Amino acid sequence: MEKRWVHNENANREVIDELTHQLTIDRSLAEILVNRGITAFEEARHFFRPQLAHLHDPFLMKDMETAINRIDLAISTHQPILIYGDYDVDGTTAVALAYQFFHQFTKHIAYYIPDRHSEGYGISTQGIDYAKANGFDLIIALDCGIRSNDKVAYANSLGIDFIICDHHLPGVEIPDAVAVLDPKREDCEYPFKELSGCGIGFKLAQAYCIAKDLPDELYERYLDLCMVSIAADIVPIVDENRVMAYYGLLKLNENPSTGLKALMQISGKTENYSIMDVVFMLAPRINAAGRMGHANEAVKMLLSEEEFIADEQSALINLQNTERKSFDKDITLEALAIIEQDEVLINRKTTVVFHEAWNKGVIGIVASRLTEKYYRPTIVLTHSNGNYTGSARSVIGYDLYEALVECSDLLIQFGGHKYAAGLTIAPENLSIFAERFEQVVSKSIDPALLIPEINIDTQIDFVQINGKFFRVLSQMAPFGPLNMAPVFCTKNVTLASAPQIVGTNHLKINVKQQNSTIFEAIGFNLGEFEKLLKPNQPFSICYTIEENNWKDKKRIQLNIKGIKIEE
Known part of the structure; x- marks a missing residue:
């Protein structure tokens, strides 16, 4: 799917220069800080050195x-x-x-x-x-x-x-x-x-x-x-x-608490957790209890003080997570088939799909999968207690909740956030709601929002990436919404060795820029570029910088988000 590269506008140059001098850091890192609202030394000190004393009354x-x-x-x-x-x-x-x-x-x-x-x-x-x-x-x-x-x-x-x-x-x-x-x-x-x-x-x-x-x-x-x-x-x-x-x-x-420690062990990673590790390894397992059974099982695990109880509960919800993955995969394939076989649905600016037998516990995940696939506001519904219950997901920049407000007369209940919501609708209102939702979104969404974007913080050259650069960058963590891991852009990059496909469709390459250090890089789900990249042919990449720990060896690795081959 095509993606837009959106470069952040440069912040105030004088402020960047002053912060660079005060913090003695690379100017590109100071630019990132300023673009995130950190413009003074004291603000930067609080940012890099969080203190519990900073919590509000x-x-x-x-x-x-x-x-x-x-x-x-x-x-x-x-x-x-x-x-x-x-x-x-x-x-x-x-x-x-x-x-x-x-x-x-x-x-x-x-x-x-x-x-x-x-x-x-x-x-x-x-x-x-x-x-x-x-x-x-x-x-x-x-x-x-x-x-x-x-x-x-x-x-x-x-x-x-x-x-x-x-x-x-x-x-x-x-x-x-x-x-x-x-x-x-x-x-x-x-x-x-x-x-x-x-x-x-x-x-x-x-x-x-x-x-x-x-x-x-x-x-x-x-x-x-x-x-x-x-x-x-x-x-x-x-x-x-x-x-x-x-x-x-x-x-x-x-x-960690006894319960979380047990969950970490069964997840296969016991140390050096980041926010993303929590999101992808711990959170789905905790959620699985409520999706596939009863969330009480997750609470029992979190409350466990005895290791054997924590181990039993973590094993249980791990099994539920495995079951959840199976439901998730099957329902996603069924939903994709419904959409692909309907010419009206495939050409809309929204997705609203329903099946009475879909598992209520995983339709939110399916909604996220469909949003990733078609990149448009999406609602997945199933039958529940005589009505249709659904989960809704949005694209970056579009307020899904406000769209549901405009359809509220057709809903029994709804609630949620800008990007995710839940709703309940009477069966007789489903087709009317789907049409109204499509109309509301069509008239209110900027067409550009229907193309996924990569937000690029700043452009750098490889020569800037060294040990100090990475140490300062690491201190910007933990990363997440409004403080995402910075995305860099580097132009005139060439291959340092032949590209490889690893896993299902992941691109593994070694890259260099002129006489710079050679960096290992991984591009998840970017396998299509393996045949497009040629020796000595320049291209641009946007990427995050991370540390790869393998067999007790640590090295800087680029996580590629996008590639553009130079004309």
């Missing part, structure tokens, strides 16, 4: 004091507390964090995760009924609840109090809970708006320790859980998220 969040007072009342009077959370990685890590933290102060506490298949996303009537039947006076909901006005009202009618800890966009009215912690509330002045759901739980624990004058270690010990949620939920890794991700990775690599 949790009591700046609206309703935090009320939430702490209500929890303190419950603990002091032995009222049972139910920790309620979503079934994805963010929700399960949030539940594990909150349950473990407050379990230190009360034994009258339990947790509840809704069943993806029978209850669906968010707070359910079944969950509230469970709380009532088992005598819970307080529900602390994490990673859900901000739009559950009716469910909170129902709980109120039963005499059950709610504290909502959510990070999704609120609706017009805030639920009538005892406290609603959500930085995205219009009336909340908390300085950072992009916490994960588990991040809100972390701030709740931090606030409790401050209020009760307890050691910071009592909540900081859960930074690895918080980091996993940040990585998996694809929230911006800036500000507080950067601090928590940085220290969470340190804990994961040096002293």
Whole structure:
């Protein structure tokens, strides 16, 4: 698929020059910092040296004091507390964090995760009924609840109090809970708006320790859980998220919780984890529990203190992940066949596909696969409890959520983010919805957004890449949204040896520029260039720079994102 190379506009030259001088680093690295909003020495110091002291005061969040007072009342009077959370990685890590933290102060506490298949996303009537039947006076909901006005009202009618800890966009009215912690509330002045759901739980624990004058270690010990949620939920890794991700990775690599350690072992990698390793190795396994069975199994693993229990639970969800991969592959092939055999569908600016037998737990993954294939807003639906339930994914730069708002009269419910959402629709409205969604997207999307792009931070020559350059670059990690691994462009590159195909369709080449050092490079899924690249023929590449560890040998490797052969 064709990709657009988009070069970042050069930032203020004088600011770049000054930062280069102050930090004594390569000018291209200073340019990257300035383009990411880091324009002064002190800002750079905070960026390169994150400190837990940089975390914001949790009591700046609206309703935090009320939430702490209500929890303190419950603990002091032995009222049972139910920790309620979503079934994805963010929700399960949030539940594990909150349950473990407050379990230190009360034994009258339990947790509840809704069943993806029978209850669906968010707070359910079944969950509230469970709380009532088992005598819970307080529900602390994490990673859900901000739009559950009716469910909170129902709980109120039963005499059950709610504290909502959510990070999704609120609706017009805030639920009538005892406290609603959500930085995205219009009336909340908390300085950072992009916490994960588990991040809100972390701030709740931090606030409790401050209020009760307890050691910071009592909540900081859960930074690895918080980091996993940040990585998996694809929230911006800036500000507080950067601090928590940085220290969470340190804990994961040096002293992980028993449950995460077991999961790392069964994943086949036990050290030197990056955010991307968490995204591709740990998060899918945690998610698999809720997709293929019940997310309680993931929470049990995350809460495990005995190694043998952690090993059993990690083995279970690893098997579920293997099963998930099989469903994922089969359903993706079926969806591709539906699209390819329909001339109308193949030529649209959107994809909406349905099959009543598709597994509800993997349709979100299938939606992502289809978006990668056709690069357009995509919705995949299946039958669930008499209605059609779906997952939606978008392309970079297009607000999918706003498009669903314009179709909301045809939906039973929906919720999510700019790039990912969930929805439920009555069967009789499916065809009407598909047409409306196509119309809304067609009139509002910039056609350029339907061509995937590679954002290039800066152009460099190979001679600039040395040990110091790579060390400074590495200190820009952890990488993720709004702080992605920098992408460089180098022109007039030639082959230093014959190209090879490795794996299924990956290009392995050695490249040089004039008399520069020869660099090893890998281009995943770029095998088509193997026959197009010729000896002594110049070409341009865009790439990230990484360290390849193989048989105890470390060397710099280029991870190629795109190739352009010079005319």
